[in-house]
Amino acid sequence: MFAVRYGAHSVYFGGDSFNLREGADNFSIDDIAAGAAFCAAHGAKSTFLLNAFLHEADVPAVRDYLAAVRDIPFDAVMISDPGMLALVRESGLACPIHLSTQMSTLNHLAVSFWERAGISRIVLARETALEEICMIRAHTAAEIEIFVHGALCIAYSGRCLLSRYLSGRDANQGACAHPCRWNYSLVEEKRPGAPMDMIEYDRGTTILSSKDLCLIERLPEYVAAGVNAFKIEGRMKSVYYTANTTRVYRHALDTIIDGGPYEERLPFWRRELDLVNHRPYTDDLFHEFDSLGFVDVPYVKKALFLGYVDGDVSGSAASVRVFNPIHRGESIEAIVPIRGHAVDDGRFVVDEILENGTIVDMARPGKPCTIRFDRPVKSDAIFRRLITT
Numbered sequence: 433m434f435a436v437r438y439g440a441h442s443v444y445f446g447g448d449s450f451n452l453r454e455g456a457d458n459f460s461i462d463d464i465a466a467g468a469a470f471c472a473a474h475g476a477k478s479t480f481l482l483n484a485f486l487h488e489a490d491v492p493a494v495r496d497y498l499a500a501v502r503d504i505p506f507d508a509v510m511i512s513d514p515g516m517l518a519l520v521r522e523s524g525l526a527c528p529i530h531l532s533t534q535m536s537t538l539n540h541l542a543v544s545f546w547e548r549a550g551i552s553r554i555v556l557a558r559e560t561a562l563e564e565i566c567m568i569r570a571h572t573a574a575e576i577e578i579f580v581h582g583a584l585c586i587a588y589s590g591r592c593l594l595s596r597y598l599s600g601r602d603a604n605q606g607a608c609a610h611p612c613r614w615n616y617s618l619v620e621e622k623r624p625g626a627p628m629d630m631i632e633y634d635r636g637t638t639i640l641s642s643k644d645l646c647l648i649e650r651l652p653e654y655v656a657a658g659v660n661a662f663k664i665e666g667r668m669k670s671v672y673y674t675a676n677t678t679r680v681y682r683h684a685l686d687t688i689i690d691g692g693p694y695e696e697r698l699p700f701w702r703r704e705l706d707l708v709n710h711r712p713y714t715d716d717l718f719h720e721f722d723s724l725g726f727v728d729v730p731y732v733k734k735a736l737f738l739g740y741v742d743g744d745v746s747g748s749a750a751s752v753r754v755f756n757p758i759h760r761g762e763s764i765e766a767i768v769p770i771r772g773h774a775v776d777d778g779r780f781v782v783d784e785i786l787e788n789g790t791i792v793d794m795a796r797p798g799k800p801c802t803i804r805f806d807r808p809v810k811s812d813a814i815f816r817r818l819i820t821t
Contacts, residue, residue, distance in 0.1 A: 433470060434740075435666070437812050438675040438769045439682030442477035442661070443467075444510060449497050450490070451481035465504050477507035482520065483532040485513050498523035508553070517549065528552040533579065538564065540571035547574045555663065558584065558645070562657060569658035576658065580651065581677055581705070582665025584642040584714075585612070612642070646713035648701050651684050652694060670755070672737035672814050673708045676767060680704050683770045692773065700775065704767075707735040707816070738764060738815040739795070745811045748783070749804040758795040758803065758815070760785050766813040780815075781806040 435443050445467055448458045459467060464480065471478040480501065486494065498519060506527045511517050512534040520529060530553040531537065531546050538557050546554055553575035556565065560578070569576060585592060592603045594611050601607035620626070645665070647654060654662070662685070664677050680701045687694050705713075710732050738758050743751030758764065760782050767777045784804040785795045795801045 434671050434675045434814075435678050436471060436474045436476045438679040440476055440678050441682075442479055442507070443471055444479035444481055444663075446481035447497070447501065450484045450486075450494060450516070461500050464501060468504050468506055471507075472505070479508045479510055479530060480504070480506045481510050482516050483510050483512040483534060484516075485534070486515050491515070491519070494519050495523070498525060501525070510555075514549075517551075521550075530577070531555060533557055540568045543568055543572045543574050543576075547572060553577055553661070555579075562650075562653060565654070565657045565659060575660040577661040577663055578654065578659050579645060579665055580647045580654070580662035580681060581645055582669075583667065583711075584645050642711070643714040644711045645715070646705060646710075647715050648680065648684060648698070648705060650715050651681070652688055655685070655688050670709075670737050671740055672735075672767075672816060675769075675814055676704055676708050679767070679770050683773070686773070690773075706732070707818070709733045733819060735765075735816045735818050738817055740814040741809065741811055745809060747808050748806065749802055750809050750811075750813070752795065752801055752803045752815070754795045754797050754799065754801060756797060756817075758782060758785070760793050762817075765816050765818065766809065767816065768810050768813050776810070780809060 445464075446458050447464050448460065451458070468478040468480075482494075482498075484490075494516065502523050502525050506525075508528045508530050509520060509525060510530040510532050511520060512532040517529065529551055531551045533555040535546075536557040536559070537543055537546065537554050538560050543554050551574070555577040556568070558579055560568075565576065565578070592608065592612075595601050595603040595607070595609045598611045599609040601609045603609075647662075651662075662681060664674075664681060666674050666677075683697070684694070684701055686692075687697055711730070712732065736756050738756050739752045739754040741750045742753035745751075752758070763779050763781050765777065766780055782795075782803055783806050785792050786802040786804075787795070787799055792801075795803060
């Protein structure tokens with residue numbers, strides 16, 4: 433919902449089976465239908481994820497699952513496994529089929545192969561360089577999609593065995609435990625009971641962790657290279673993260689299309705992307721580790737997601753769904769969708785908090801409340817508190 437409201441042209445989401453988001457709060461069949469309908473009603477496209485790799489035991493269950501979703505009017509489905517491609521066709525699901533980045537498509541011959549197989553859009557491997565994208569575009573008319581922002585993976589195109597080895601959870605079937613984000617200790621061979629913590633910053637050391645991708649600086653180059661769609665990695669992210677990254681990249685793309693002042697708006701986009709939780713950013717997967725030395729990859733958190741308007745708005749009063757405490761008298765920031773090229777974010781003072789009709793000093797997470805601000809608030813506002821360090 434918030435991805436669409438904040439400017440996404442298309443949203444990809446999965447159900448409770450056979451996608452690579454098993455740990456997320458995925459959709460039931462009714463939710464899937466409602467999600468596709470919401471996208472259609474608001475002018476956005478829906479892409480349904482069926483991008484898990486299949487074992488033999490999965491095949492009958494996939495057939496049953498496809499029968500259950502077959503009549504939902506998706507704009508596309510996304511697959512990784514050629515077996516899933518065959519099952520989707522067998523099911524009669526009538527929509528375009530997209531190919532996941534999991535298939536590591538890196539060259540125009542591979543793109544042409546998948547195009548002949550009936551794939552209409554290929555999400556290129558994250559390892560594909562800009563120069564290679566230009567060459568692929570010169571050799572094929574297939575739609576090309578790339579990742580533009582979000583978490584990267586230490587494994588090639590995300591195909592990792594580490595999670596299954598350490599936790600028994602298969603990343604290639606959507607159950608990644610993210611062991612590359614765990615904290616590790618060094619143990620000397622003859623001293624097995626004496627681990628030595630490798631502390632490089634105040635929250636520990638993630639020695640396997642990659643930086644996060646951010647192509648906002650180079651987006652015009654990728655548009656010029658002929659990329660048709662840009663994907664934001666949103667696995668297990670908050671409403672705030674989803675909304676803010678979406679509106680930034682939508683505004684950037686609109687600026688390119690309209691011939692607007694890209695460099696002039698870049699500082700605002702940089703600031704907003706720095707205010708979502710992230711690891712240090714990189715715009716070049718291949719040269720991230722060129723220094724050949726230890727590069728700290730701490731988690732960057734400069735803003736706290738407080739909540740969003742979730743119901744009636746009457747002037748300066750709004751029903752708010754709260755995720756972190758909001759205190760009476762404090763000044764907080766609100767972000768809203770960028771419409772046209774107008775940025776209407778602002779600061780609001782919390783004048784009054786009502787919980788079940790009673791005035792309280794603090795809005796608590798999970799408790800329905802109405803907040804009265806010092807001035808009118810918009811119905812699609814999301815609230816945050818800046819964190820000072």
